[in-house]
Amino acid sequence: MSSVGIVAPQTHCFTAPLVLQCGASMADYTLMYETYGQLNADKSNAVLVCHALNASHHVAGVYADQPDNIGWWDNMVGPGKPLDTTQFFVIGVNNLGSCFGSTGPMHINPSTGKLYGADFPVVTVEDWVNAQARLADVLGITQFAAVMGGSLGGMQALAWSMMYPERLRHCVVVASTPKLSAQNIAFNDVARQAIITDPDFHGGDFYAHNVVPKRGLRVARMIGHITYLSNDDMAEKFGRDMRSNDYQFGYGVDFEIESYLRYQGDKFSAYFDANTYLLITKALDYFDPARHYGGDLTQALANTRAQFLVVSFTTDWRFSPERSHEIVHALVSNQRRVTYAEIDAPHGHDAFLLEDARYLNLVRAYFERIAKELR
Amino acid sequence: MSSVGIVAPQTHCFTAPLVLQCGASMADYTLMYETYGQLNADKSNAVLVCHALNASHHVAGVYADQPDNIGWWDNMVGPGKPLDTTQFFVIGVNNLGSCFGSTGPMHINPSTGKLYGADFPVVTVEDWVNAQARLADVLGITQFAAVMGGSLGGMQALAWSMMYPERLRHCVVVASTPKLSAQNIAFNDVARQAIITDPDFHGGDFYAHNVVPKRGLRVARMIGHITYLSNDDMAEKFGRDMRSNDYQFGYGVDFEIESYLRYQGDKFSAYFDANTYLLITKALDYFDPARHYGGDLTQALANTRAQFLVVSFTTDWRFSPERSHEIVHALVSNQRRVTYAEIDAPHGHDAFLLEDARYLNLVRAYFERIAKELR
Numbered sequence: 001m002s003s004v005g006i007v008a009p010q011t012h013c014f015t016a017p018l019v020l021q022c023g024a025s026m027a028d029y030t031l032m033y034e035t036y037g038q039l040n041a042d043k044s045n046a047v048l049v050c051h052a053l054n055a056s057h058h059v060a061g062v063y064a065d066q067p068d069n070i071g072w073w074d075n076m077v078g079p080g081k082p083l084d085t086t087q088f089f090v091i092g093v094n095n096l097g098s099c100f101g102s103t104g105p106m107h108i109n110p111s112t113g114k115l116y117g118a119d120f121p122v123v124t125v126e127d128w129v130n131a132q133a134r135l136a137d138v139l140g141i142t143q144f145a146a147v148m149g150g151s152l153g154g155m156q157a158l159a160w161s162m163m164y165p166e167r168l169r170h171c172v173v174v175a176s177t178p179k180l181s182a183q184n185i186a187f188n189d190v191a192r193q194a195i196i197t198d199p200d201f202h203g204g205d206f207y208a209h210n211v212v213p214k215r216g217l218r219v220a221r222m223i224g225h226i227t228y229l230s231n232d233d234m235a236e237k238f239g240r241d242m243r244s245n246d247y248q249f250g251y252g253v254d255f256e257i258e259s260y261l262r263y264q265g266d267k268f269s270a271y272f273d274a275n276t277y278l279l280i281t282k283a284l285d286y287f288d289p290a291r292h293y294g295g296d297l298t299q300a301l302a303n304t305r306a307q308f309l310v311v312s313f314t315t316d317w318r319f320s321p322e323r324s325h326e327i328v329h330a331l332v333s334n335q336r337r338v339t340y341a342e343i344d345a346p347h348g349h350d351a352f353l354l355e356d357a358r359y360l361n362l363v364r365a366y367f368e369r370i371a372k373e374l375r
Numbered sequence: 376m377s378s379v380g381i382v383a384p385q386t387h388c389f390t391a392p393l394v395l396q397c398g399a400s401m402a403d404y405t406l407m408y409e410t411y412g413q414l415n416a417d418k419s420n421a422v423l424v425c426h427a428l429n430a431s432h433h434v435a436g437v438y439a440d441q442p443d444n445i446g447w448w449d450n451m452v453g454p455g456k457p458l459d460t461t462q463f464f465v466i467g468v469n470n471l472g473s474c475f476g477s478t479g480p481m482h483i484n485p486s487t488g489k490l491y492g493a494d495f496p497v498v499t500v501e502d503w504v505n506a507q508a509r510l511a512d513v514l515g516i517t518q519f520a521a522v523m524g525g526s527l528g529g530m531q532a533l534a535w536s537m538m539y540p541e542r543l544r545h546c547v548v549v550a551s552t553p554k555l556s557a558q559n560i561a562f563n564d565v566a567r568q569a570i571i572t573d574p575d576f577h578g579g580d581f582y583a584h585n586v587v588p589k590r591g592l593r594v595a596r597m598i599g600h601i602t603y604l605s606n607d608d609m610a611e612k613f614g615r616d617m618r619s620n621d622y623q624f625g626y627g628v629d630f631e632i633e634s635y636l637r638y639q640g641d642k643f644s645a646y647f648d649a650n651t652y653l654l655i656t657k658a659l660d661y662f663d664p665a666r667h668y669g670g671d672l673t674q675a676l677a678n679t680r681a682q683f684l685v686v687s688f689t690t691d692w693r694f695s696p697e698r699s700h701e702i703v704h705a706l707v708s709n710q711r712r713v714t715y716a717e718i719d720a721p722h723g724h725d726a727f728l729l730e731d732a733r734y735l736n737l738v739r740a741y742f743e744r745i746a747k748e749l750r
Contacts, residue, residue, distance in 0.1 A: 022624035122624040182609040182632040189633040190597040197590040199574055215572040222565040234557040247661055249397035249497040257557045258564040286622055
C-alpha cells in the first residue's frame with residue numbers, strides 16, 4: 001500500500017445560479033476538489049468521497065509544498081488501499097460554505113461587494129449534494145460507482161441515494177445517522193453559542209475587525225472533541241493522569257486530558273472559520289430526510305436504487321449503532337440490498353477515521369466487489 | 376406529607392483557622408445552614424444533608440419573604456417525607472466557596488482587605504467535610520444518624536465515612552462516584568475554559584469591574600445541563616420538536632432543546648458566581664480518596680464504620696451505575712453493611728433530585744430502619 005503521492009487541488013467556477021433549500025440562490029460559486037486515480041473509458045469507476053465537519057477536498061496524498069499535509073482519509077484512499085485508486089477514480093470535493101477553498105463566508109458576496117460573513121446562506125446537506133451533482137456533470141460522470149462518507153459525509157451519501165437515485169450504484173454510509181438527536185443538537189448549539197457570544201465574533205463580521213473569535217471556537221472544538229471520543233477510550237488514553245505529581249490547586253492544567261483538549265481547541269481555533277463552524281453544525285441539525293414523509297424513513301428511502309454498505313462503531317455515542325440500525329431497517333423494509341457491519345472498536349465516533357483492520361478490510365472487500373462489477 | 380414550612384437560615388462564624396488541603400488556611404469564615412425538625416435529647420437523630428454543584432443549605436421549606444423559593448430537596452426532606460423531619464433533625468449546610476451565604480469568592484479576604492475573587496482557595500471535598508464537622512461540634516452533635524448527599528453531595532458523605540468514621544452511623548451516597556472519569560474532567564474543564572476566557576472574567580476580579588462573565592457561565596451551564604439529562608429523556612422531552620413549522624435558516628432558535636438550554640444558561644448566569652463555579656468543579660475533579668492508597672478504593676474505605684446506602688440510576692451517564700458499583704465492591708470487600716439499589720429511571724443524573732416512587736420509597740424505608748434504631 002502506498003500513498004497517491006503528490007496531489008494538487010483543482011477548482012471549478014459555476015455560473016448558473018444554485019437555488020438553495022433556504023430559498024436564496026448562489027449566483028456564482030467555486031468548488032475546490034481533488035481527484036485520485038484514472039477515470040475509465042466508460043466513466044463508470046468514479047467514487048465521490050464526501051467530507052465531514054472539519055475536513056475538505058484533501059482526502060488523500062500530500063501537496064508538493066506541504067509534505068506533512070496528508071489527506072484526511074489517506075488510510076482509506078490510495079493505491080492498494082481499501083478504496084483502491086488503481087481501480088477507482090476518486091473525487092474529494094470541498095463543500096459550499098467551507099473555509100478550505102470552495103466559496104464560503106470569507107469570500108465576497110457578489111450582491112453586496114462585501115465579505116459574506118454570517119450572511120452566507122445556511123446551506124444544507126441537500127444543497128451540498130446538488131452542488132456536487134453539478135461538479136459530476138462537469139466531470140462527465142453520469143453515474144458514480146459509489147458515493148461514500150463518514151459522519152456528516154455519510155449523510156451526504158445517504159442524501160445522494162434519495163435525491164439522485166440513478167446516479168450512484170453504491171452508497172457507503174459510515175458512522176452516520178438519519179437525523180440528529182436532541183442531545184446531538186444540544187451539543188451543536190452550545191458550541192454555536194460559545195462562538196456567537198464571543199465578543200470577537202462581531203455578528204459574523206470579525207474579518208472586518210481583524211480579529212477571530214478564537215475563544216468561542218476553542219470551546220466549541222473542545223466540546224465537539226469530547227463527543228468524538230468514547231468514554232472508555234478517554235479513560236484508557238488519559239484516565240486521571242496528571243501533568244505533575246500533585247494537584248496544583250489552581251485553574252491551570254492538572255490532568256493530561258485538560259492539556260490535550262486545550263491543545264486541540266487552540267489548534268482548531270487557529271485555522272477554522274467561525275462562520276463555517278456555525279453553518280456546518282446547522283447543516284447537521286437540519287438533516288432529516290424523513291421529515292417530509294411524516295418522520296417515516298422507509299418512505300424517504302423508497303425511491304433509492306443503490307446498494308448500501310452501512311457501518312457503525314460500538315463505542316460511538318455521538319452517532320451510535322442504533323442510529324445506523326434505523327437506516328438499515330428502513331432500507332431492508334424497502335428491500336434494498338444492504339450490507340451492515342457494527343465494528344467493535346474502542347475509539348468512539350472518531351473510529352471512522354482511524355486504523356482498524358476489521359473496518360478497513362470490510363470496506364476493502366466491499367470495493368473489491370464493486371470493482372468486479374466494472375469488468 | 377407536608378412541607379417543613381417557613382424556614383430561616385442561620386450562620387455561624389468560626390474564628391479558629393481551618394487548614395485546607397491546598398496548604399492555605401482560612402483565618403475565619405462563616406457557614407450558613409438551615410435545620411429542620413428537633414434534635415432529640417441524646418442528640419442521636421441528626422442527619423447532615425450535603426449539597427451538590429449549584430445548591431445550598433436551603434434543602435427544604437420556603438422563606439417567609441420568598442414563598443416560591445422551595446428547598447432543593449423538598450421532595451426528600453419534611454414531615455412524613457422519606458427523610459422524615461418528625462423523626463430526624465436535619466441539617467443543610469452551605470459549603471465554603473459557595474455563592475449562597477457561606478464565606479466565598481465574593482467576600483472580603485481579611486489578609487488583603489479585598490474581595491477574594493479567583494484568589495479564594497481551591498477547597499476540596501475533604502475541606503468541606505472538615506468545616507462541616509466543626510459545625511457539628513457547634514451544634515453538639517458528636518455522631519450523625521446519617522450523612523447523606525447526591526452527586527457531589529454523595530462524595531462528601533463518602534468522605535465523612537472515611538475521615539470521621541465514628542461520627543456517622545449511616546452514609547447515604549446517591550448518584551455519585553469515587554472519582555471523576557477523564558470524560559467528567561473534560562466536561563468540567565471546557566466549562567471552566569468558557570468562564571476563564573470570557574473577557575468579563577478579568578482573572579476572577581470581575582466584581583471590581585462591575586461585570587459578570589455571563590457568556591462563559593451560560594455556556595458552562597449549558598454544557599453541564601446536557602450531562603445531567605439522559606439521552607433518552609432529552610429525546611422524549613424535546614426530540615426534534617421545533618419552535619415554528621419550518622427551519623429558520625439562521626442562528627436563532629430552531630429546536631425546543633436549544634430554547635430550553637439557552638434559557639437554563641441565562642437563568643444560571645444571572646445568579647451563580649463564576650469563581651464558585653470554578654472552584655466547585657475543581658473540588659469534583661480532585662475528589663479521589665483512593666489516590667493515597669495507590670488507587671485502591673478498598674483500602675481507602677477500610678477504616679469506615681458506617682452502614683451504607685448506595686443508589687444509582689440506570690440512565691445516569693455522568694456518574695453511571697458502574698461508578699456506584701466500584702463503591703459497593705470496595706465496601707463489600709471490607710465487609711461493610713451495604714444496601715445498593717440501581718433505580719431504573721429515565722431522567723439521567725438529575726434523577727436524584729426528582730420524584731420517583733421507587734427511589735423515594737427506598738430512601739424512606741432506609742430511614743425508617745434508622746429511626747427504629749433510635750428508639
